[in-house]
Amino acid sequence: MASLTPTPNPLFLLVALALTALAADRPTPPRFPSPIELAFSKDGARLFALCEGTDEVVAYDARSGSIVRRIPVGRVPKGLALSPDGKHLYVANSWSDSVSEIDTAALEAVRSLPAGFEPNSVVTDLAGRFLYVANRISNDVSVVDLVTGAEVKRLVAGRGAAYLALSPDGASIYCTHIYPNPGLHRTPPESEITVIDTARQVVKDRYRLPNAAGVFHVALSADGRLGMAAQLRPKNLVPLAHVEHGWVFGNSISVFGEDVGNAVGEVVQIPIDELDRYFTPPFAIVLAPDKTAAYISTTGSDSVTVIDIPKLLECIRSATPAERRTMANDLSASANYVVTRIPVGSAPKGMVLSPDGKRLYVANRTDDTISVIDTASRKVTATLSLEGPAAPTAERRGERLFFSARFAFQGHFGCANCHLESTFDGLQWDLEPDGFGKDIVDNRLLEDVAETAPFKWNGSNPNLETECGPRTEKFFYRSESYDGWQLADLVAYIKAMPLRPNRYRLASGELTPAQERGKAIFERTRTRSGAPIPESNQCAVCHSGRHYTNQQLADVGSGKPTDRSPLIDVPQLTNVFLTAPYLHDGSARTLEEIWTVFNPKDTHGVTNDLQKDELNDLIEYLKTL
Numbered sequence: 001m002a003s004l005t006p007t008p009n010p011l012f013l014l015v016a017l018a019l020t021a022l023a024a025d026r027p028t029p030p031r032f033p034s035p036i037e038l039a040f041s042k043d044g045a046r047l048f049a050l051c052e053g054t055d056e057v058v059a060y061d062a063r064s065g066s067i068v069r070r071i072p073v074g075r076v077p078k079g080l081a082l083s084p085d086g087k088h089l090y091v092a093n094s095w096s097d098s099v100s101e102i103d104t105a106a107l108e109a110v111r112s113l114p115a116g117f118e119p120n121s122v123v124t125d126l127a128g129r130f131l132y133v134a135n136r137i138s139n140d141v142s143v144v145d146l147v148t149g150a151e152v153k154r155l156v157a158g159r160g161a162a163y164l165a166l167s168p169d170g171a172s173i174y175c176t177h178i179y180p181n182p183g184l185h186r187t188p189p190e191s192e193i194t195v196i197d198t199a200r201q202v203v204k205d206r207y208r209l210p211n212a213a214g215v216f217h218v219a220l221s222a223d224g225r226l227g228m229a230a231q232l233r234p235k236n237l238v239p240l241a242h243v244e245h246g247w248v249f250g251n252s253i254s255v256f257g258e259d260v261g262n263a264v265g266e267v268v269q270i271p272i273d274e275l276d277r278y279f280t281p282p283f284a285i286v287l288a289p290d291k292t293a294a295y296i297s298t299t300g301s302d303s304v305t306v307i308d309i310p311k312l313l314e315c316i317r318s319a320t321p322a323e324r325r326t327m328a329n330d331l332s333a334s335a336n337y338v339v340t341r342i343p344v345g346s347a348p349k350g351m352v353l354s355p356d357g358k359r360l361y362v363a364n365r366t367d368d369t370i371s372v373i374d375t376a377s378r379k380v381t382a383t384l385s386l387e388g389p390a391a392p393t394a395e396r397r398g399e400r401l402f403f404s405a406r407f408a409f410q411g412h413f414g415c416a417n418c419h420l421e422s423t424f425d426g427l428q429w430d431l432e433p434d435g436f437g438k439d440i441v442d443n444r445l446l447e448d449v450a451e452t453a454p455f456k457w458n459g460s461n462p463n464l465e466t467e468c469g470p471r472t473e474k475f476f477y478r479s480e481s482y483d484g485w486q487l488a489d490l491v492a493y494i495k496a497m498p499l500r501p502n503r504y505r506l507a508s509g510e511l512t513p514a515q516e517r518g519k520a521i522f523e524r525t526r527t528r529s530g531a532p533i534p535e536s537n538q539c540a541v542c543h544s545g546r547h548y549t550n551q552q553l554a555d556v557g558s559g560k561p562t563d564r565s566p567l568i569d570v571p572q573l574t575n576v577f578l579t580a581p582y583l584h585d586g587s588a589r590t591l592e593e594i595w596t597v598f599n600p601k602d603t604h605g606v607t608n609d610l611q612k613d614e615l616n617d618l619i620e621y622l623k624t625l
Helices: 010-025 309-317 321-329 394-403 464-468 470-477 484-496 513-523 591-596 612-622
Strands: 035-040 046-051 056-061 067-072 077-082 088-093 098-103 108-114 119-124 130-135 140-145 150-156 161-166 172-177 190-197 202-210 215-220 227-234 249-256 267-271 282-287 293-298 303-308 338-343 348-353 359-364 369-374 379-385
Touching: 035 077, 035 359, 035 369, 046 077, 046 359, 056 077, 067 108, 077 161, 088 119, 088 130, 098 119, 108 140, 108 150, 140 161, 150 202, 161 215, 172 215, 172 227, 190 215, 190 227, 202 249, 202 267, 227 282, 249 282, 249 293, 249 321, 267 309, 267 321, 282 348, 293 309, 293 348, 303 309, 303 348, 338 379, 394 484, 464 470, 464 484, 513 612, 591 612
Parallel strands: 035 348, 077 119, 119 161, 215 282
Antiparallel strands: 035 046, 046 056, 056 067, 077 088, 088 098, 098 108, 119 130, 130 140, 130 161, 140 150, 161 172, 172 190, 190 202, 215 227, 227 249, 249 267, 282 293, 293 303, 303 338, 348 359, 359 369, 369 379
8 A cells, every 4th residue: 555644855854954944043032121110128128120021020139239039920020019018029910810929038939829811010908918900901900818819809990900009008009090991982081090998898989080091100108198190191182283282192190188188089180291391101100208209200201200299289289179170281380399300211110219218219111220319319329230131122222212202392202102001092093194183093002013014094104114204203293203223123113012912712722602603703704694795895804814904995884074085994803802992983982882883784794684692702702813
């Protein structure tokens, strides 16, 4: 009997061996530490730096500034917190959906704890019995029993639950949110500070933050009478045509607590910008123990803003109720309470005060250093290195450009203002190049976009070089922008952005029964009655290939009177569950609304013959893409 084993092709073997040799010789891309958060041990002997780029906690000897240990944790860690007794350090691993528990004496991870989708921040209660975890994608806060290691409940937060702070008396935990809460199309964004009652483990209040979207760290004073949160106030409802008038982003602080007024939950938003200079985006906030000063890291401006708290409170208290409501738009106000701006390293993020309050440590994310500021002189006196790769790659240089606001007129904003933390902002913008009030566009996620040209919702930009180059300089920054080398670096960084894990896929790669049914609907070629569906209206035809886009333009009937053309670039669907709202202009608040509200004539796939449970199945499948 003849053998069924095929005879190897010698030429094929030679090519395969050559490719294997090339792959073996190709150097592994260097990993940069990218420090994002800092913490001190109880005795002040250890400084801990959380590095999201190398998935580790770096422990320093605080006295000598030398590195003592590198402690591996989960993927892309985002937040850390000490237990009340200082014996454990908890790290939120955003891409592992877990929390690493580190023994601070042994300097090693001893346990992995559960969390929700994309944990971003952690804090324990005052007794150290329960751990609270803010989950950015599942929009909730996990409550974990630290005795059993089990998650006992989830508390519903706002969208993009981000950062947590415990009140000094232990009664409350405050949670901020990186994305705005869902709202009606083309209405002002609104976020919130979710207030958790730790005794009952329930949400007891939600402080409204009108016109805010992109709220980061929150801090409480040592006496618990004052709270502050760092935030952006995007002005996305007006055309992006007034950069020189401060009409794009307001960089501000939300101030609340008994020191502000008698009304519980009253929040006053105050600007940190100046009339002719902007400090963006505010990220971390630290209050001096004696409540004399507040320190705010401004990532895109490579600086730390210092606020005189007594002057700030005097300014707020002397204002009328009407003036308090509009203070955030008064760019002259900051002259009353901002006392200095301290230059630090590149893209400053998390900060921590030494236990004695004499030194402020600042994590500089894109140059892998920690600035040490003397709080008396308010100057950088030392710089600690995280000993990352000596030479930056093109992608790393591009990452620095992405986070920097130095190219825009008066330092107003950078790429990371709209693409928060290299993602998106959940907002819709009126971009000037298309005409005022024309072509309202929803902000897209940048992950894994390298091979999805053309770009823009109308497909007018053939490549990322066009998308990020002269167009940005002329219509966004209003200033001389990137040179050729810088543009190449920026595009290299964007193309290298990895796709985060999909939370709806089973580890085995199989689909659930609901997802299988949804897949059949997605791929169907006939209606329920048996009539053929034209190829141009089949889901799997337009949304085909590795990115689920045919990279063509299509009219799906979702055009609006403000659109110059009904033709829309077919978007990629990878991780589509992350990026509500939907459609080119963000008019569909949920995936379901795409077909129940905006597809009355079956022009965006055939869906009117689907029952409710079938539409649910289709959506369950889309979440796996």
